[in-house]
Amino acid sequence: MVSTSPSPLHRSSAIDPERWPDVVTLPPAARLRTAVAERVVRHALARLPLRARINGGADVGLGGPTIEIHDPAAFFGRIGASGLIGFGESYMAGEWDAPDLVGVLSVLAGHAATLVPEPLQRLRGIWAPRRPGGQLGTPEAARSNISHHYDLSNELFALFLDETLTYSSAVFRGFPADPAQLPAAQHRKIDRLLDLAAVGTGTELLEIGTGWGELAVRAAARGARVVTVTLSREQQELARARIRDAGFEDRVDVRLCDYRQITGVYDAVVSVEMVEAVGETFWPVYFRTLEERLAPGGRIALQAITMPDDRMRATRNTFTWIQKYIFPGGLLPSTQSIERTTAEHTGLRIEHRFPFGMHYAETLRLWRERFEARTAEIDSLGFDAVFRRMWTFYLAYSEAGFRSGYLDVQQIVLTRPREEAAR
Numbered sequence: 001m002v003s004t005s006p007s008p009l010h011r012s013s014a015i016d017p018e019r020w021p022d023v024v025t026l027p028p029a030a031r032l033r034t035a036v037a038e039r040v041v042r043h044a045l046a047r048l049p050l051r052a053r054i055n056g057g058a059d060v061g062l063g064g065p066t067i068e069i070h071d072p073a074a075f076f077g078r079i080g081a082s083g084l085i086g087f088g089e090s091y092m093a094g095e096w097d098a099p100d101l102v103g104v105l106s107v108l109a110g111h112a113a114t115l116v117p118e119p120l121q122r123l124r125g126i127w128a129p130r131r132p133g134g135q136l137g138t139p140e141a142a143r144s145n146i147s148h149h150y151d152l153s154n155e156l157f158a159l160f161l162d163e164t165l166t167y168s169s170a171v172f173r174g175f176p177a178d179p180a181q182l183p184a185a186q187h188r189k190i191d192r193l194l195d196l197a198a199v200g201t202g203t204e205l206l207e208i209g210t211g212w213g214e215l216a217v218r219a220a221a222r223g224a225r226v227v228t229v230t231l232s233r234e235q236q237e238l239a240r241a242r243i244r245d246a247g248f249e250d251r252v253d254v255r256l257c258d259y260r261q262i263t264g265v266y267d268a269v270v271s272v273e274m275v276e277a278v279g280e281t282f283w284p285v286y287f288r289t290l291e292e293r294l295a296p297g298g299r300i301a302l303q304a305i306t307m308p309d310d311r312m313r314a315t316r317n318t319f320t321w322i323q324k325y326i327f328p329g330g331l332l333p334s335t336q337s338i339e340r341t342t343a344e345h346t347g348l349r350i351e352h353r354f355p356f357g358m359h360y361a362e363t364l365r366l367w368r369e370r371f372e373a374r375t376a377e378i379d380s381l382g383f384d385a386v387f388r389r390m391w392t393f394y395l396a397y398s399e400a401g402f403r404s405g406y407l408d409v410q411q412i413v414l415t416r417p418r419e420e421a422a423r
Contacts, residue, residue, distance in 0.1 A: 015093070020386050023092045026074055027081040037080035038072075044115045050107045065103030071095040088321035088397075092389050101392070102365075105400035112406055113311065154212075154238050155381055160371040162186065165212035165242070168273045168303060169360035169409045177362040179370070185363075189303070190218045196352065196413050197268035197301035199224050206266040206293055208259045209274035213239030213252075219270075220248035229255045229262060260285065265295045272303040273409075275338075277330045280316060283337070284345040290414065291346045300348070300414040305360075307407055309334035326394050335410070342414065352413035357402045360409045364399035371395060 015024040042060065045052040050064040054072050069075050074095045078086030090096055098104040108115065161167060162182040170177075170185035171192060177185065193215070199205055201223030207216055210230035216239070219226050230236050236256045243252045255262075259274075269290050278286045290300050312334045323330060333341075335353070342348040371378070371391060378388055401407035 014384075015386055016384065019384070020092070023089050023386055026077055027086070034077050034080035038076040041076065041079060044111075048107055048111060050104055064107060065098060065100040067096060067098045067104045069096045085319065085321045085324055088325070088390075088393055091393050092386050094389070101396040102368075102399050102403065105397050106404045109400045109406040110404035153381055153383075154234050156378065156383065157212075159374045159377055159381075160367045162366075164214045165238075166190070166214050167211055169356065170363045171356060171359050172362055175358065175362055177366060179366050182363070182366055185359075186214070187218065190215050192354075193270055193272065193301045193303060193411060194219055194222065196411060197270050197299045199268050199270075204265075204267045204295075206262065206264075206269045208262075208269065208271040208290075210235055210239050210254055211272065213242045213254065215270065215272065216252045216254070217243055217246045217248055220246075220251040224251070224268075226252045227255065227262070227264070227266070228252065229257050229259060231256070231258060259289055262289070262293060264293065266293055267295050267298050269294055269298070269300045270302070271300075273305060275302065275304050276332050277327060279329050280331050280333075280337075283333065283341045287338075287342050287346050287348060287414075291348050291416070294416075296416075298415075299351075302412045302414065303409065304338070304412060305332050305407060305409050306335055306338075307332045309336040311406070312337060322394070322397070325390055332407070338412070347416050348414040349417055350412055351415045352411075354411040355408050356410070357405065357408040360407070361399050361402035364395055364402065368392065368395035368399060 017024045045060045045067075046062075048061055048064075050061045051066040052060040052069065053066060054060065054069045059066075071090075074093070075090045078090045078095075080086070082089075157167065158165065162179075164183050164186045166186040166189075169189065170182055171189040172181060172185045173188075197205070199219050199222055203219075203222070203224040205219050205224045205226045207219070207226060207228035210216065210228040210232075212235055213228070216226045216228045220243070228239070230239070233256060236254050240249075240254050243249055243254065271290070275283070275286060294300060312332065316331060339350060342350070375388065398407075402409070
């Protein structure tokens with residue numbers, strides 16, 4: 001078994017054991033699993049376009065961005081115990097680093113389907129950590145899952161988001177994007193969604209997932225009346241203040257409730273990067289709710305992060321680092337899974353899709369660079385070095401997913417075909 005005592009790196013680090021129990025302590029792992037993990041990882045690294053420097057030794061790999069593994073025993077032990085969760089926790093613990101973290105993670109994301117040999121992939125149900133049942137998207141779990149992320153601190157998000165406080169992909173006019181372009185790019189994204197939903201004067205609009213209120217403000221400025229719902233109390237309070245300051249308090253109702261609790265019928269429904277948090281089990285409920293809330297002839301405009309259908313099917317029950325530390329309970333859908341769910345459980349059909357994954361990569365780069373530049377201010381909010389490494393890894397990991405093409409983001413319009421609407 002791998003020792004469960006703190007590693008040498010941890011003895012010299014101020015890691016809070018109550019806050020980070022699985023980072024400060026190496027997990028127990030069978031020697032066989034650790035040995036298999038080391039063999040698989042070394043074999044994979046040798047075939048990838050990167051350089052792996054293990055404990056200062058000779059480089060392994062075909063050349064490219066460098067990953068420096070300072071504590072190989074801990075690194076391979078964590079991967080042996082919990083796969084990619086261990087890989088992320090090892091970064092949080094400082095056991096490996098990369099001067100170009102996004103570059104390394106982009107290489108790994110681009111080869112995600114082949115990193116693990118096919119015979120071991122067929123045994124995923126045995127070696128991969130299983131998702132905890134308590135993270136399913138019931139109303140109670142959904143509130144807890146959303147609070148875990150969005151109630152961290154409004155001040156924290158304000159440090160790396162732009163002035164619009166928009167926490168989803170922007171749409172730029174060109175690349176590379178400049179930080180000064182981000183507010184306009186976020187408004188371009190929002191306006192495109194509102195156009196797709198045909199939001200204008202007199203529109204009764206439902207927004208599922210308020211964020212910090214920027215979309216509701218833009219819709220109200222068009223003359224719409226907006227009901228917007230969130231499960232985050234911190235978001236609700238700040239969104240209300242921002243809507244009031246913009247002069248639209250009489251046009252926007254910000255409610256703290258689950259999407260399943262909404263009543264009424266609306267001319268248009270918008271939902272930005274919300275379906276990812278719903279959970280596969282509740283996708284039928286989510287899309288039926290959208291349909292039930294939509295007036296005849298209305299339009300639904302979604303923005304959704306998607307992944308390839310084969311990878312979604314292969315990993316749908318796996319517990320991931322992102323689920324453990326960033327977004328509990330979530331699962332990224334594929335375009336095909338949205339099509340299947342709407343076809344089997346609703347009368348909705350996809351009318352329009354606009355994929356723009358590279359725009360998300362640029363958005364995340366700008367967020368990450370600002371986050372990394374605000375270390376002192378993040379520390380002053382009470383967040384420690386492990387938290388900063390965790391969020392740097394999260395932002396870089398996400399950016400790499402889009403740069404490699406493993407992830408995409410799409411604006412999707414759902415409508416009822418005429419024959420369905422007439423029934």
